[in-house]
Amino acid sequence: MALIVQKYGGSSVADAEAIKRVAQRIVAQKKAGYDVVVVVSAMGDSTDELLDLAEQVTPLPPGRELDMLLTSGERISMALVAMAIGSLGYEARSFTGSQAGVITTAAHGNAKIIDVTPGRIQEAVDEGAIAIVAGFQGVSEDSKDITTLGRGGSDTTAVALAAALNADACEIYSDVDGVFTADPRIVPSARRIPKVSYEEMLEMAASGSKILHLRCVEYARRYGIPLHVRSSFSQKPGTWVVSEVEESEGMEQPIISGVAHDRSEAKITVVGVPDQVGVAAKIFSSLAESEINVDMIVQNVSAASTARTDISFTLPAADGQNALTALKKVQDDIGFESLRYDDQIGKVSLIGAGMRSYPGVTSRLFDAIAAAGINIEMISTSEIRISVVVEQDAIDGAVAAAHTAFELDSDQVEAVVYGGTGR
Amino acid sequence: MALIVQKYGGSSVADAEAIKRVAQRIVAQKKAGYDVVVVVSAMGDSTDELLDLAEQVTPLPPGRELDMLLTSGERISMALVAMAIGSLGYEARSFTGSQAGVITTAAHGNAKIIDVTPGRIQEAVDEGAIAIVAGFQGVSEDSKDITTLGRGGSDTTAVALAAALNADACEIYSDVDGVFTADPRIVPSARRIPKVSYEEMLEMAASGSKILHLRCVEYARRYGIPLHVRSSFSQKPGTWVVSEVEESEGMEQPIISGVAHDRSEAKITVVGVPDQVGVAAKIFSSLAESEINVDMIVQNVSAASTARTDISFTLPAADGQNALTALKKVQDDIGFESLRYDDQIGKVSLIGAGMRSYPGVTSRLFDAIAAAGINIEMISTSEIRISVVVEQDAIDGAVAAAHTAFELDSDQVEAVVYGGTGR
Structure with a gap:
C-alpha cells in the first residue's frame, strides 16, 4: 500500500x-x-x-x-x-x-x-x-x-x-498555496509553480524563499522523496518538488522558475586589505571560527598604486556584530585599514534550471534592473541562479522588474497567500 | 550525603x-x-x-x-x-x-x-x-x-x-501549612498537627482529608519514607508523617489527632431485601463488577414479620448513577423492592491512634453531635477511627462539635490556610 x-x-x-x-x-x-x-x-x-x-x-x-x-x-x-x-x-x-x-x-x-x-x-x-x-x-x-x-x-x-x-x-x-514565481505580496501577478526540481528549490531556499527550509530540501534530494508543498486551507494542488522535471514538461517550462528575495542579510566591506597571498583566507577563517556563514563575496581589483584592495561579503544581519568583533581581533595581524557595515541591503535572485541552455539571461536581468533605475551593488552566480545585491528600498522594484522581464506574470492574480510558514 | x-x-x-x-x-x-x-x-x-x-x-x-x-x-x-x-x-x-x-x-x-x-x-x-x-x-x-x-x-x-x-x-x-486537626475553613481554631503516624494519615486520607492522597501515604508507609507536608509560601515547619510517634511525644499527644470530613459521598438504600444467605454478596458483587468502590455499609435488623431487610451503603457520589443502573439490572434476580438515593449527606470522622487505649471515645463523640442537635444516619468504626454519616447541612456543625469535645481547639487561630492541593 x-x-x-x-x-x-x-x-x-x-x-x-x-x-x-x-x-x-x-x-x-x-x-x-x-x-x-x-x-x-x-x-x-x-x-x-x-x-x-x-x-x-x-x-x-x-x-x-x-x-x-x-x-x-x-x-x-x-x-x-x-x-x-x-x-x-x-x-x-x-x-x-x-x-x-x-x-x-x-x-x-x-x-x-x-x-x-x-x-x-x-x-x-x-x-x-x-x-x-x-x-x-x-x-x-x-x-x-x-x-x-x-x-x-x-x-x-x-x-x-x-x-x-x-x-x-x-x-x-x-x-500558503505552494511555491510562487515571486512573493505575491510584492508581485500580485506571481504564479504558483506546479513543479520544480530539487536543485532549483535549493537555490530558492538559499536565496530567501521561506516556503521550505534548505535542510529539508537537501534531505529530500538525497533520498529522492517527492515533496508536495500545499495549503491545508484549500484542496488545490500545490507545488511538487521532484528530482527532475520530465522532457515533455520541460518544453512547457519557462527558462526561469522564479524570483526570490532576502531582506535578512547585511554587507561588510573590509577596506584596504594588503593584496597578498593568503590574506583573504585569514579573513574568512576568522569568521568561520566564530561560526559565521558568509554568503556572497566580491573582491575588487587592487589599485596598482597602493597594492591594496577591498573585500566585500554578505552574511545574515543577525551575525553582523559578531563578525565585526571577530574581524577587529585580526585587524593588526592582517593589516587592513577599516571596516564598513551596511544592513540596509537586500538580495534578489533569479532561479531556473532553464538558464543553463539560454545565453543572455544575465544581461536581460541587468537591463531590467537598470531600466527600473536600481543600482546593483554585488553580483554572484551559480549554474542555475543569478543573485544581485541592491539597496533594501529597491528590493520590491527589482523583484517586480525581473519577474516581468522573464515573462513570469500571470494574466490574473491566482490566490490570496498568507505570511511565511512556521518552524 | x-x-x-x-x-x-x-x-x-x-x-x-x-x-x-x-x-x-x-x-x-x-x-x-x-x-x-x-x-x-x-x-x-x-x-x-x-x-x-x-x-x-x-x-x-x-x-x-x-x-x-x-x-x-x-x-x-x-x-x-x-x-x-x-x-x-x-x-x-x-x-x-x-x-x-x-x-x-x-x-x-x-x-x-x-x-x-x-x-x-x-x-x-x-x-x-x-x-x-x-x-x-x-x-x-x-x-x-x-x-x-x-x-x-x-x-x-x-x-x-x-x-x-x-x-x-x-x-x-x-x-497549605500542613495537616490540621480539622479544616480551618470550618473550624478557625484548628491546630497544625506537628507529627502523625502513617496509620492515622491513611485514615484521614480515606475520610476526606485532601492534604495527601491515600496511595502516596500507603507507599510511604510500605517503604518507611518520612513525609514532611508543608507550605512553599512560608518557612514554617509543617506536619511530619512517620512510622510511629515516639513514647515521649506520645505522652504529649492528644487522644485524637483530628477530625476529617467528606462531602463527596452519596448514600444508596436497597429497600426490602430478602433476608437470605448470599443476597448481600450478590448486591456488592454486582457493584464490584461495575468497578464501584463502596465505603460504609449498614444492614438493619430484619423485620421478623416480613423476612426482609434494608441495606444502606455510601459511595462516591460520582458513581451514584452507575451504581443505580447496576443494581436495577439485578433487581429481579435478587428480589429487592426498591432503591433510595441520597446525595445530600456527608461523613465526619474522628481519627486518633490514642483511641485504642481510651474507652468512651465513641460515646463522647455521639454525645457531642447529639448536643449540637444533629442526627446520625450511619456509623462505622476502625481501630483508630470513628465515622458518622450526617445530613450535608450538618457537616460543619458536627466537625466543630467533635473538635471542641476532644479539646482540639487552639487558643488562637494559627494561620491562614488556602484551598486543597493539586494533583
Missing part, C-alpha cells in the same frame, strides 16, 4: 477547529487507500509563548532545558490531532520524536538528525493506525536527552521519516 | 515568580549540604486548560492520547524550574517520568507504579546536579506508552522516587 507522510505547520493546527479540519484531511487520505504518517508542529504561537515563559524565568536558559520546554508544544498538538482522528472513527497513535526513533546529535536548539529508526511508527502503520509524530524534536544519540532541530525542523522530520519509511511522497502543508 | 526528595504542587509553580521562589528554596536545601531531587506538578491551572482543549476536539478522548497531552504540563514546569535553578548558579537537569524510570501499568489515566529504576536520576545526583522530575507520569512496562498516575499522582511519584533512591525524607510542598 502506498505510504504518504504529511506535515502540518503551526497555523494548520492553531486551534481546535483547525485541528478538526486537519483530522478530516488526514482521514480522507486514509479512506483513499493510503497508509498515512503525520508530522505536526506546535499549535500557532505556542512556541513563542513558551519562549516568553522561559525569558521570564531566566535571560539565558540552558539549551537542554529549553529543548525540554519547547518540545512540549508538539506533544500537545500531536495528542489533539490523534484525538480528533479518533473521534472520526479512525485509530491514531501519537509519538514523540524519541518514540519515533529520531536520533540526533546533542547540539541543543540546532541538532542534526543522525538516524531514524521508525520501528514503532512502522508497527502502528502495519496495524492499520495513523501515526502522528511530533516534528522538530529528537533524542540525542549518546546522552538520550531531548533535542530540537532548529529552524525548518518539522519539515526535516517529515522528510527524514518519509525516507526511513520509504514513503511514496511527503506533503508539506502550511497556509 | 543525605538525600531529600521535594515535591511542589501546581500552586507552588503557578507562574514565573513562583518558579523562581521555588528555585531559591531548592538551592537553599542544596547549599545546606543535601542532595536534592525535586518532583513538580504542572503549573497552576494548566492541566485544566489542556483538558479544556481536549474537550473542544472530542467529547471522549482516548486515554493514551489524553495522557500524552496532559504530561506536557509537567514537562513545561520542570524545564522552567531547572532553568530558574541554573540562573542561580546551580546545575539542574529535568527528566520526564519515562527518563526517571517510573515504570507503570498500562491503565491510562490511572496507572499504577510497578517499578522505579532511577539510574539517570542517581547519576545526575552523583555528579552534583539537582534532578527535576515530572510528577504524575510514567511509561508503561509493555507498550512503552506514556501514562499518568491519576489523582495524587505527583505525590506518589515523589514518594516512589524517595523509596527507590533510599532518600532520608520526602517533603510535600503545597499552599
Whole structure:
C-alpha cells in the first residue's frame, strides 16, 4: 500500500477547529487507500509563548532545558490531532520524536538528525493506525536527552521519516498555496509553480524563499522523496518538488522558475586589505571560527598604486556584530585599514534550471534592473541562479522588474497567500 | 550525603515568580549540604486548560492520547524550574517520568507504579546536579506508552522516587501549612498537627482529608519514607508523617489527632431485601463488577414479620448513577423492592491512634453531635477511627462539635490556610 507522510505547520493546527479540519484531511487520505504518517508542529504561537515563559524565568536558559520546554508544544498538538482522528472513527497513535526513533546529535536548539529508526511508527502503520509524530524534536544519540532541530525542523522530520519509511511522497502543508514565481505580496501577478526540481528549490531556499527550509530540501534530494508543498486551507494542488522535471514538461517550462528575495542579510566591506597571498583566507577563517556563514563575496581589483584592495561579503544581519568583533581581533595581524557595515541591503535572485541552455539571461536581468533605475551593488552566480545585491528600498522594484522581464506574470492574480510558514 | 526528595504542587509553580521562589528554596536545601531531587506538578491551572482543549476536539478522548497531552504540563514546569535553578548558579537537569524510570501499568489515566529504576536520576545526583522530575507520569512496562498516575499522582511519584533512591525524607510542598486537626475553613481554631503516624494519615486520607492522597501515604508507609507536608509560601515547619510517634511525644499527644470530613459521598438504600444467605454478596458483587468502590455499609435488623431487610451503603457520589443502573439490572434476580438515593449527606470522622487505649471515645463523640442537635444516619468504626454519616447541612456543625469535645481547639487561630492541593 502506498505510504504518504504529511506535515502540518503551526497555523494548520492553531486551534481546535483547525485541528478538526486537519483530522478530516488526514482521514480522507486514509479512506483513499493510503497508509498515512503525520508530522505536526506546535499549535500557532505556542512556541513563542513558551519562549516568553522561559525569558521570564531566566535571560539565558540552558539549551537542554529549553529543548525540554519547547518540545512540549508538539506533544500537545500531536495528542489533539490523534484525538480528533479518533473521534472520526479512525485509530491514531501519537509519538514523540524519541518514540519515533529520531536520533540526533546533542547540539541543543540546532541538532542534526543522525538516524531514524521508525520501528514503532512502522508497527502502528502495519496495524492499520495513523501515526502522528511530533516534528522538530529528537533524542540525542549518546546522552538520550531531548533535542530540537532548529529552524525548518518539522519539515526535516517529515522528510527524514518519509525516507526511513520509504514513503511514496511527503506533503508539506502550511497556509500558503505552494511555491510562487515571486512573493505575491510584492508581485500580485506571481504564479504558483506546479513543479520544480530539487536543485532549483535549493537555490530558492538559499536565496530567501521561506516556503521550505534548505535542510529539508537537501534531505529530500538525497533520498529522492517527492515533496508536495500545499495549503491545508484549500484542496488545490500545490507545488511538487521532484528530482527532475520530465522532457515533455520541460518544453512547457519557462527558462526561469522564479524570483526570490532576502531582506535578512547585511554587507561588510573590509577596506584596504594588503593584496597578498593568503590574506583573504585569514579573513574568512576568522569568521568561520566564530561560526559565521558568509554568503556572497566580491573582491575588487587592487589599485596598482597602493597594492591594496577591498573585500566585500554578505552574511545574515543577525551575525553582523559578531563578525565585526571577530574581524577587529585580526585587524593588526592582517593589516587592513577599516571596516564598513551596511544592513540596509537586500538580495534578489533569479532561479531556473532553464538558464543553463539560454545565453543572455544575465544581461536581460541587468537591463531590467537598470531600466527600473536600481543600482546593483554585488553580483554572484551559480549554474542555475543569478543573485544581485541592491539597496533594501529597491528590493520590491527589482523583484517586480525581473519577474516581468522573464515573462513570469500571470494574466490574473491566482490566490490570496498568507505570511511565511512556521518552524 | 543525605538525600531529600521535594515535591511542589501546581500552586507552588503557578507562574514565573513562583518558579523562581521555588528555585531559591531548592538551592537553599542544596547549599545546606543535601542532595536534592525535586518532583513538580504542572503549573497552576494548566492541566485544566489542556483538558479544556481536549474537550473542544472530542467529547471522549482516548486515554493514551489524553495522557500524552496532559504530561506536557509537567514537562513545561520542570524545564522552567531547572532553568530558574541554573540562573542561580546551580546545575539542574529535568527528566520526564519515562527518563526517571517510573515504570507503570498500562491503565491510562490511572496507572499504577510497578517499578522505579532511577539510574539517570542517581547519576545526575552523583555528579552534583539537582534532578527535576515530572510528577504524575510514567511509561508503561509493555507498550512503552506514556501514562499518568491519576489523582495524587505527583505525590506518589515523589514518594516512589524517595523509596527507590533510599532518600532520608520526602517533603510535600503545597499552599497549605500542613495537616490540621480539622479544616480551618470550618473550624478557625484548628491546630497544625506537628507529627502523625502513617496509620492515622491513611485514615484521614480515606475520610476526606485532601492534604495527601491515600496511595502516596500507603507507599510511604510500605517503604518507611518520612513525609514532611508543608507550605512553599512560608518557612514554617509543617506536619511530619512517620512510622510511629515516639513514647515521649506520645505522652504529649492528644487522644485524637483530628477530625476529617467528606462531602463527596452519596448514600444508596436497597429497600426490602430478602433476608437470605448470599443476597448481600450478590448486591456488592454486582457493584464490584461495575468497578464501584463502596465505603460504609449498614444492614438493619430484619423485620421478623416480613423476612426482609434494608441495606444502606455510601459511595462516591460520582458513581451514584452507575451504581443505580447496576443494581436495577439485578433487581429481579435478587428480589429487592426498591432503591433510595441520597446525595445530600456527608461523613465526619474522628481519627486518633490514642483511641485504642481510651474507652468512651465513641460515646463522647455521639454525645457531642447529639448536643449540637444533629442526627446520625450511619456509623462505622476502625481501630483508630470513628465515622458518622450526617445530613450535608450538618457537616460543619458536627466537625466543630467533635473538635471542641476532644479539646482540639487552639487558643488562637494559627494561620491562614488556602484551598486543597493539586494533583
